[in-house]
Amino acid sequence: MANIVWHEKWGIELDLTRGDLGHESIPKLWELLYQNDRIDALRGVPVAKRGLQCGGVCRRAGVVAWMYLRERGGRREAVHERAEDEQRHRAPLSDEHKAYQERIVRAADSLGYPANSEVRTAVGPRSWIQTDTLVQGEGGIRVGWEIQLSSAGAEGPRSVKARASKAAKHGIIPAWHTDRSDYARRTDTHWTRSDHLPAEVIAKTGDLRVVSGFRVLDFWRCGIHALYRCPDTPNRCGKRHVTPKPRDVLFDDLVRKTAAGLIVPITHRTGSTTHRFWVTDADRDQGR
Ligand SMILES: [Zn+2]
């Protein structure tokens, strides 16, 4: 729920903490809006087509979060359509989250790459991309870091794929980092993971390891001397294969090298599964 609703069509804010919703000059505004919303609901009009958005936390975050209205025990409420948006109101940034953001800024800054937190990049008249921390790297490279830690909801972030591909489409390389192994196993974007650590440790300048999400590519010929099994046949097919091998990397190096274009995201198919991870640009080029 949220106290401030943005009425898209009229371009006004509705303040649900006030009886007149903050609009003295429009009597019975709530009754009017509530009735309209109910009628739309009965007609099966999707929430996203009813014109009411969260005008508070979500709007400030650059997110269009659709809402519907309800009355409960005489209380007037605006409800987020999606649980993910509701979550945004509950979870203030944890100390660990902030420590990661500061660490990214510091690591990027050490090479002279500007980085800023809570950046909103306009990508259209009514559309933004909100990034936890945005690094401006070499030759126009932009890396958008998203930090998703244990403190976030158990279900994990929704619409990661849509958010990541929106960023990529607009020239921001999405880089999602977590301390949860269940998130790190997801294939909806290029996740990296570190162990779960307290904010003091993340904030320090010492080693902070990335334990999954970065790989080295081992290219090999499928012949009699090959070390690996053929991924395609029970025998030796004679073709060239590639085996991605997990490799730890330091978090600061990951931040710097992604900004420099030396570490890049790739997709790798095995059977019907598409894996997403980071490799060196040299490995990527060799695999092309
Ligand atoms: Zn909201």
Ligand SMILES: [Zn+2]
């Ligand atoms: Zn083979």
